[in-house]
Amino acid sequence: MKFKNYKNPYNNDNRIFSDSDLLNMSLRELFSRKHEIAAQNRVLGLPNEKELRGSSNVVHVSAYTRDDGTEVKAHWRSKPGNGSSEHNKNIDSDSQYDNNSDIKMSEEEKQEYIKKENEKSIERNDPEEIAGVKRGKPMSKQDAGGKNVNPNYNSDDEGYKSNCTSCIPVHKAREMGYDIEALPAKQQEDGEVKMLRKFPYYAFESYDNEKIEAPKVFRSNNAQECIQTLEQSVKQGECYEFWYQAPEAPDGLAHVVEISKNEQNNLEIYDPQNGKTYGKDYLENIKYTKFKNNIKNYYPQYIFRIDDKRLNYKLLNKISRPSQRKSQ
Numbered sequence: 001m002k003f004k005n006y007k008n009p010y011n012n013d014n015r016i017f018s019d020s021d022l023l024n025m026s027l028r029e030l031f032s033r034k035h036e037i038a039a040q041n042r043v044l045g046l047p048n049e050k051e052l053r054g055s056s057n058v059v060h061v062s063a064y065t066r067d068d069g070t071e072v073k074a075h076w077r078s079k080p081g082n083g084s085s086e087h088n089k090n091i092d093s094d095s096q097y098d099n100n101s102d103i104k105m106s107e108e109e110k111q112e113y114i115k116k117e118n119e120k121s122i123e124r125n126d127p128e129e130i131a132g133v134k135r136g137k138p139m140s141k142q143d144a145g146g147k148n149v150n151p152n153y154n155s156d157d158e159g160y161k162s163n164c165t166s167c168i169p170v171h172k173a174r175e176m177g178y179d180i181e182a183l184p185a186k187q188q189e190d191g192e193v194k195m196l197r198k199f200p201y202y203a204f205e206s207y208d209n210e211k212i213e214a215p216k217v218f219r220s221n222n223a224q225e226c227i228q229t230l231e232q233s234v235k236q237g238e239c240y241e242f243w244y245q246a247p248e249a250p251d252g253l254a255h256v257v258e259i260s261k262n263e264q265n266n267l268e269i270y271d272p273q274n275g276k277t278y279g280k281d282y283l284e285n286i287k288y289t290k291f292k293n294n295i296k297n298y299y300p301q302y303i304f305r306i307d308d309k310r311l312n313y314k315l316l317n318k319i320s321r322p323s324q325r326k327s328q
Contacts, residue, residue, distance in 0.1 A: 002055060002057065003016060003044070003047075003052075003055050003057040003058050003078050003079075004057040004078065004079065005078060005079075006044060006078035007078070008036055008039050008040055009039045009042075009043060009279075010035050010036050010038075010039035010040075010279060011035075011036060011039075011264065011266050011279055012279055012280075012281050013036070014077050014078040015036075015075055015076070015077050016040070016044070016047065016052065016058060016075075016076045016077060016078055017033075017036070017037055017040055017046060017075075018046065018047055018048060018049050018052055018076060019046045019047070019048050019049075020048070020049050021075065022037065022046065024073075032263050032264065033264070035262065035263070035264075036264070052076050056079075057078060057079050058076050058077065058078055058079060059076070059077050059079055060074065060075075060076055061074060061075050061076070061077055062074050126176055126177075127313050129178070130173055130178045130180060130313060130316050130317060130320065131178070131180050131316065131317050131320045131321050131322060132321075132322055133178050133179055133180050133322045133323075135176065135177045135178055136177045136178070136179060137177055138175060138176055138177045139174055139175055139176075139177060139179075141175070143174075144171060144174035144175040145171060145174075145270060145272065145275070145277075146275045147274075147275030148174065148181065148275070148323065148325075149167050149170050149171045149174065149181060149182055149272040149273075149275065150163065150167050150170075150181065150182045150272060150273050150274070150275065151181055151323075151324070151325055152181075152184070153273060153274050153275065157184050158184075159183075159184025159185045159186055160182075160184045160185075160273075161273070162184075162185040163182050163183065163184055163185040163273065163319075164200075164255055164256045164257070164271075164272075164273045165196050165197055165200045165203070165256055166182045166183065166185070166196065166203075166319040166320070167182045167271075167272035167273045168200065168203065168241055168256060168257075168258055168272055168306070169203035169204070169311055169312070169315070169316055169319070170182045170272070170316070170319065170320050171258070171270075171272040172306065172311060173311060173316055173320070176311075179322065179323045180316075180320040180321060180322060180323055181320060181321060181322075181323045181324060182272075182273075182319065182320055183318075183319055183320060183321055185197065190318065192314075192315050192318065193315070193318055193319060196315060196319070200241050200243055200256045200304070201215055201241060201304040201306075202312065202315070203311060203312050203315055203316070204304075204306050204309035204310065204311060204312060205309060205310045205311070205312055206309060206310070207308075207309075207310050212309065215241075215302040215303060215304040216233065216302065216303050216304070217300050217301070217302050218300070218301055219288075219298035219299070219300050219301070220288050220298070220301060221288060221289065221298065222288055223281075223283045223284040223286065223288070226283050226286065226288070226301060227267070227280050227283055229301075230242070230259065230267055230280075230283075230303070231267065233303060234259060234260065234261055234267065234303070235261070236260075236261040236265055237261075237307075238260060238261075238305060238307055238308075239258060239259075239260045239305070239306055239307040240258070240259050240260065240303045240304060240305050240306060241256055241257075241258065241259075241302075241303065241304045241306055242256065242257055242258070242259040242269070242301070242302070242303050243255060243256035243257075243301070243302050244286045244287075244299070244301045244302070245286065245287040245288075245299035245300075246286070246287065247285065247286070247287045249287075254302075257269050257270065257271045257272075257273075258270045258271075258272065258306075259303065266279065266280065267279070267280040269282045269283075286301070287299055
C-alpha cells in the first residue's frame, strides 16, 4: 500500500520526490522546493528509483514542455484513488504543518533576514519597548512564529482560544524583535481592546497617520470561489489578515488568521493562535452559507493588508506581556 493516495501535506500535491531527484536538482530549485521536500520526508521519506519502479501505486510522468514553454522534468506521482493515504493518517486533513518542525533558515539566510528587518525597524522608528520588553534583534519567522505567539493555547484558560485578534499583532511585533506573547481574551476589557475584538484591523495604523483603507469584503459560495478570490488578491511578498465565519462559532463571531504566498506562489495560512501553518485546503473548513427562513444567505470573508502598516503600539501594551518562555 506504500505511496497509495499520497498527498504532500504542504501543498496537497501527489508528486513524489525520489533521492535521485534531489541529486539532480540545482541549488535554486532545491531551495524553492525545500518545504515540499521536508513535508514529504516527514511522512514518506525519500524513496529511490528502484523502489518507485517496483510499485504499482505510482505512475511515471515523462518530461514534457507546457504551452507557455516551461520545461517539466520527468517525475513520479502517486496514483489517485479512494481513501486516505496511510502515510497521511497523522496529518490533519487541512494539510497543516508546524512552523517549528519545518526546515530552518541557514545561518547566512537568518542573518540576512535579521539585517533587513533591523534596517526597516530603524526606518519605522519603532518604540524602545512594548509591554515592558525592550526591542531586541528582529526574529526569523521560525523564532517569531510557531507556538511562541500564544504558548498557552492548550491551557485551561479558554481566553487563549478566543484571542485570535491579539495574536496577529503580537506575531508581527515578535518579528520586529519584541519577545512578547499574547494575553488571553477577558470578559471585562477596555474600549480599545473591545474595538480590536470586533475589528481585527484596529491593531494597525498607516505610516502617514492618514485613515487606513477599509478591509476588502467578499462572499463566496464555496471554498473554490474563496480560493480564487484570494489567489487574485494576495500577491507574493504581501501579508494579510483574513477573517471568516468558523463552523463552530456563533453568528457574528469570526476567526482571524494571516494569509500570504510562499516561495512557490501558493497560498499559505498561518494561525498564530495555535501556532500552525496550513495550505489552501484549510479554506474548505470555513462556513460559507446558511439558511434562514428557507432563504440562502452568505457569510462574508474579509482581507486586510498588514505588511505595509504600522502597529498600534499603545494597544499592544494592553494585549501582550513579556514572553514567559524562551522563544523556540
